Amino acid sequence: MKTGEEYLESLKKLDIEIYLRGESLENPSNHPVVKPSVNSVAETYKLAHDPEQEDLMTATSHITGNKINRFTHLHQNQDDLIKKVKMQRLLGQKTGTCFQRCVGMDALNALDSTTYEMDRNLDTDYHSRFENYLKYVQENDLVIDGAMTDPKGDRSKRPHQQQDPDMYLRVLEEKKGGIVVRGAKLHQTGAINSHEVIVMPTCAMKEEDKEYAVSFALPSDNEEIFYIYGRQSCDLRKMHDEKMDIGNFKYGGQETMIVFDDVFVPWERVFMCGEYQYAAKLVSRFAGYHRQSYGGCKVGAGDVLIGAAAVIAEYNGVEKASHIRDKLTEMIHLNESLYCAGIACSCEGKPTASGTYLINQLLANICKQNVTRFPYEIARLAEDIAGGLMVTMPSKQDLDHEKTGKYIKKYLRGCADFSTEDRMKMMRLIENMSLGLSAVGYKTESMHGAGSPQAQRIMIQRQGNIEHKKELAKRIAGIEN
């Protein structure tokens, strides 16, 4: 298992082509905008070497028997599923933001069972390829970007109906040694901090969409791949401001779009190529695992925000007011409600044919559906407790300024037991999570990551077994069919 330092070193060796605000970055992992997101991923390596967190952060490879980072592990039982959620909550607590490494873990687990079933039913060779690849990932302790979301163009149309046929990533050509693909993947959270990219289709497909049913893995610095960095709220503070005004200056998330500009993929890295019947299964399993993930990571971030609200209440001198206590209680209640669903869908997991455990799909969708609601309310309550100052405070430069500094120190002090500076720091952290850099991950990503709310509702409707419920009601009402 790599250490945090080794991970940072490994990133420097990658030759990634990446653009940010119109410029190509030479050494992206040191760029002030990118660096905090690298730190978040590095935490997944560091904590794996912390003896106290070993149980959550590491696992025993079912292939090699070696101790591995849990992020590269296939879930062997319900306990693995539960520990995944707890590991994610821990990392959310440590970083207060997105640590980006879950998509790869979720992609590996989804591919395992799906390729296994494809081979069994279609006489393909994908699962053995996948197993080789998995060994490589575990041995090298790699970060993987699980790339699913296509641009999609006009959402009222299927892939093959789009005016531009590249709106979903597709196979341009099958060659002897491999395939050539073209397209893009959007909203790629951990992409440029990853060693590898695993591409998967983005939705269920029919025969007409065959060319779009493709899955494969490539090194993230493949020559025909390039990245364009996405903006986030308040991103410029990382370039132009000091720590305080960033709020969470050490950790951050990130989002990029990846362009696959006619890229060659060798067959040994191809895990699906035309088996459109299996696209839906791969998508729903990946999405299911990822919806479970949110019952861990967002809960951990929620813990930070609840803590921040409790601290600022103390700094404001109102921590004993009954309405403040009640709001904190409500925040905890909502946050733990998310956690309950994360745990429940894990505890109700079942083995797939390959032996890898899959979460309970209904409950994982319940989990994610709540994630599209509760963080917003938790953040709203944090803003309520913080007070207006979180959006009206002067900058750190003004605090340091020879004339204005002393007035800010004097007038922005809350309860006299605490310093103005600490109060401002905590206000900025709340701003960071409710409006700023981490709000992107804590709120909008909670909404759309792993599928938008309506995607979960469709799954809940399908998985809810409404016919059984109808029978229950008829029996009690005394109705014979």
Next chain:
Amino acid sequence: MKTGEEYLESLKKLDIEIYLRGESLENPSNHPVVKPSVNSVAETYKLAHDPEQEDLMTATSHITGNKINRFTHLHQNQDDLIKKVKMQRLLGQKTGTCFQRCVGMDALNALDSTTYEMDRNLDTDYHSRFENYLKYVQENDLVIDGAMTDPKGDRSKRPHQQQDPDMYLRVLEEKKGGIVVRGAKLHQTGAINSHEVIVMPTCAMKEEDKEYAVSFALPSDNEEIFYIYGRQSCDLRKMHDEKMDIGNFKYGGQETMIVFDDVFVPWERVFMCGEYQYAAKLVSRFAGYHRQSYGGCKVGAGDVLIGAAAVIAEYNGVEKASHIRDKLTEMIHLNESLYCAGIACSCEGKPTASGTYLINQLLANICKQNVTRFPYEIARLAEDIAGGLMVTMPSKQDLDHEKTGKYIKKYLRGCADFSTEDRMKMMRLIENMSLGLSAVGYKTESMHGAGSPQAQRIMIQRQGNIEHKKELAKRIAGIEN
């Protein structure tokens, strides 16, 4: 293990003193108002003999190794806790109402660990008495009423401060062979369908309240105990109407107040007598188990109501309307959110010193807190889908009447594929669960059973580990304490 029939026989042998609407009942279990609640309890016996449900409904006694009804079992591991919740959901689905036997199970489990710890720390003899009692209960497969809630009088005052000292049940006298107690217990759901009553204190106590720190067991038909039956919405329909208008004519819940009019309890049935320091522990464990219970039973009842809404949508001809499907999806979402918390607090359970497993207290309180909200919204949505007819329909007598019957059949028909009668039956079931007999259990009991909402909020506040969260936030904001 008793069969359903044997249970009904055993009830007839009890010589219970019970009053209902100003009359003393001779054979309560056959009284039309009481009968449906007896049927609900009987279902807990019947299903234990159903091979398909054996895994959930039965367990192996950790004392005798015999197969026993799970309702008399002490939870030996997390799996037992999870199966408890699933058993409760199953029974909620079968009865659509409260089946009343959980309080006894929860009382047994709470008493086991609390008496164990009392004996260990105070050199008392309660746990061995309790174990003898437990054997008796398991061998005879008994229904037990777990009686906790005292009248409480003026809620702004502690037990010893009340104007009337009997507002909390108390020890009047300690005698050689036992104790004499006086008081009452309210809201006793399964009381008159039980063989035994276990009394417990209702809140944390200090030394001044010592006489109120008392727990014991007695046969339900003890001579100095009597019962007064509580009214429920639409209770008279069971006396004056036919099946259809009752909605759920077979199953029901019930509520009684029990009066202990200076009752003698032999020492071998006394499990606490003055150890006020343990009152809080016993209360919070019983409440915790019971808050978990609601993540099962109310979910099962919710399944019935969701099913009823789906059926009525079909009868109304609107089952494909997008807003109807969306409302059903929301109902399932809320219902499964409750279930998630029931499962999660079980899955996160831990052993107590006696070996009996206790649920995770934080998550059990989260569970119950949601139960005070979501069934109300599920019922509101069911009313939305049903349409106004559920509260404006004529009676069954009018349907049977020679003049009006044909007009009702003609005009109250919905979609022509279904009969008017079936439509009316389903409307009445929805009325039953949202306003009528079962609304008492599905809504108001969801609010107040196992403690009112504020009781959970206090526990959530205490268990939420706010100090740890504050540390997390400070670390990220760069604040040194």
Next chain:
Amino acid sequence: MKTGEEYLESLKKLDIEIYLRGESLENPSNHPVVKPSVNSVAETYKLAHDPEQEDLMTATSHITGNKINRFTHLHQNQDDLIKKVKMQRLLGQKTGTCFQRCVGMDALNALDSTTYEMDRNLDTDYHSRFENYLKYVQENDLVIDGAMTDPKGDRSKRPHQQQDPDMYLRVLEEKKGGIVVRGAKLHQTGAINSHEVIVMPTCAMKEEDKEYAVSFALPSDNEEIFYIYGRQSCDLRKMHDEKMDIGNFKYGGQETMIVFDDVFVPWERVFMCGEYQYAAKLVSRFAGYHRQSYGGCKVGAGDVLIGAAAVIAEYNGVEKASHIRDKLTEMIHLNESLYCAGIACSCEGKPTASGTYLINQLLANICKQNVTRFPYEIARLAEDIAGGLMVTMPSKQDLDHEKTGKYIKKYLRGCADFSTEDRMKMMRLIENMSLGLSAVGYKTESMHGAGSPQAQRIMIQRQGNIEHKKELAKRIAGIEN
């Protein structure tokens, strides 16, 4: 203007054919199930003679210049619309339930402008007939049932597509002196306490539905009309119990279905016959006025329930607990939010071509949409504050019983400053409004009366002027179309 007594007398003179639980009633207004609803209507007469309420309860007829009961008045300006809402709140406060007379007022106002526009555009004669009728109503101070809702059968089909052509009330035959109609109207709240019935179509219609586009007025005791009384939650308590257990023993609502069994209507009472193009307008105006109404009457009932919760908090000894105060504040907040919409849609009312003022349709639909939500939450909070006793209390007979009475008095006492009996009365009132008789009006009728929630959503979508909003956004974003 009639007095309350004169109204009661006038009811006795009506020869109405009415069935209740399979029996034909001789003197319905004295029947214990019906009587409370008569009392509610009578209050609309009594208060009109109260000098303090004169300003709200009466108006000056724009036809005759006479002082009339406001319930028979056509709104001449915004102030009339506002006073209507205030009058309704007042009556809701006095009765705590539905007082039934609004539908007639809303029908008169909707017919006035619609018949005026029909005459102007189609050269018909409806408006002059209507004006004669209105004079008759005002002069005799009549209660009118505004009958709109047809049975509708299969809701996925239009009127002419139904298997049974009578599922919407229709014209069977046009004769020289008038028309013959057949059908039924459901959910007729005030029907049997009315002197007259005004029938209106229930939805927008196209040419194929022409025979269903019919509106007319008839005396409520017409020979070919008969009524079947609808059941309500806890209705039997009015027959078998004493005052206390009824909760609100004096006032009540009611619901009936009316059957028009081939009824003849003379032309002078026909206000629409085949003009399908005007069905939508008549429906939406009536519905709009009635959606406004709910911003008054339900607010008044809410005042009673909030008051009941505040009283019971006092009786329980918890009126100073911060969470109780906060819940009462939330109840007031929600209730006044409803009122705001009732006032706003009135204040933004505009004159129609006939001069009669129409409410602002968008805001009236906003009003009603909130009414489908907030009373449920207000009732939930009332149940929270009341405590479980509201659904577990023994009956009044038990309180009066020689053995049980003294124990009930002793143990069901709350704060010692108040009597057990008063506490029980207030608990029963809360039960009445949240589960019992008045819950039908306060909750389910709030949901479905004046159109189900989806009906308002369709109107909000249509009236929301989304195109204008899109222009606003484009202008700010700098997008040229």
Next chain:
Amino acid sequence: MKTGEEYLESLKKLDIEIYLRGESLENPSNHPVVKPSVNSVAETYKLAHDPEQEDLMTATSHITGNKINRFTHLHQNQDDLIKKVKMQRLLGQKTGTCFQRCVGMDALNALDSTTYEMDRNLDTDYHSRFENYLKYVQENDLVIDGAMTDPKGDRSKRPHQQQDPDMYLRVLEEKKGGIVVRGAKLHQTGAINSHEVIVMPTCAMKEEDKEYAVSFALPSDNEEIFYIYGRQSCDLRKMHDEKMDIGNFKYGGQETMIVFDDVFVPWERVFMCGEYQYAAKLVSRFAGYHRQSYGGCKVGAGDVLIGAAAVIAEYNGVEKASHIRDKLTEMIHLNESLYCAGIACSCEGKPTASGTYLINQLLANICKQNVTRFPYEIARLAEDIAGGLMVTMPSKQDLDHEKTGKYIKKYLRGCADFSTEDRMKMMRLIENMSLGLSAVGYKTESMHGAGSPQAQRIMIQRQGNIEHKKELAKRIAGIEN
């Protein structure tokens, strides 16, 4: 009345001392961070000259009879109060953000009635001073900052209990010609775009807080006053990015803190000095007017955001999906619910002793309480409809870049009928309002402006007339006191 141009000219003449990110600004109204907020205020001048908006934007001075900008007007009747709300909605629609001029209007109206009553009861001379001042304001068509919120320090302490006595602005010294004051005012929205500042106390006061009971007016560029500019989410984009990435590039809000560093105020500009008994009245009237304001301005901003969501749905190709239509309907419903309360509290306004109309306090607090909730939900729904791209899109520089530009244009296109650039602009506007610059005004200011949520709850509790409601309930339950 000034034109927009004249207003801009007048700003340039002010010699304001202002600091922003550690620097003193020479010409603040042209600074890229400040300019958009100036544009918003300028809109209040421009629209007053638009004949179509004349009725809303202008009024007739009750002092001079001249036509004046409504922002300088005292409300003479309910119609004035209603037009105020409509004017604010209009400006919200035009700017999509805070236009800052309301606080001054609300301060003038609150001071008028309060000084009138002080003079009448205390024989002071404040009202005549105020009237002279008002004439000056109306004649010169000035923007006024109404400065209320003090730093407050430890919120658990009263003004005179603070460790630092300056935490509330106070009178240091009374001189012959006037007074000397020291302190600061926070969250001053329009401060540096104003010609004048009116200072008011921030809370109810007792005799011990006498020195803090002070109100006065000064030119905004007084020598002893200086300003420190507050940061807002994404503020740096205004300095470092082009129009597109700003979202709303033309209009903006702003927040500053004002320091009064021992400032002299001549008596003719002092409107309260020690009359602590009137502090509460002045505060609650100002707050009441300002809570009303939010029922206009935030509704206008909401219109823009709803429009933006509708446009982006079209660009994404999903405008016909039923769940999208339903979400837009819900957004409109919530937004109009706010408007209803704004209108209702105006329509129910009453004259004060001075003749100036005051809003209905209960309903104004209802209005604001909803404003602390609904904009958050509207913004959440906008994020739902927009999709994740709003927080993952590359920058405008990347769109313009020679390599990346064509890929962005290709892959970020939605429905082929619309350009990628327009889609990106609209996404940025939604980001602006939900996370970025205008989110500060649309969300956090909605929470805390005009008082935090708890402040409204206290007022609702006080104004809710709970005793009357208790009487209503007792009467119906048959309880004699």
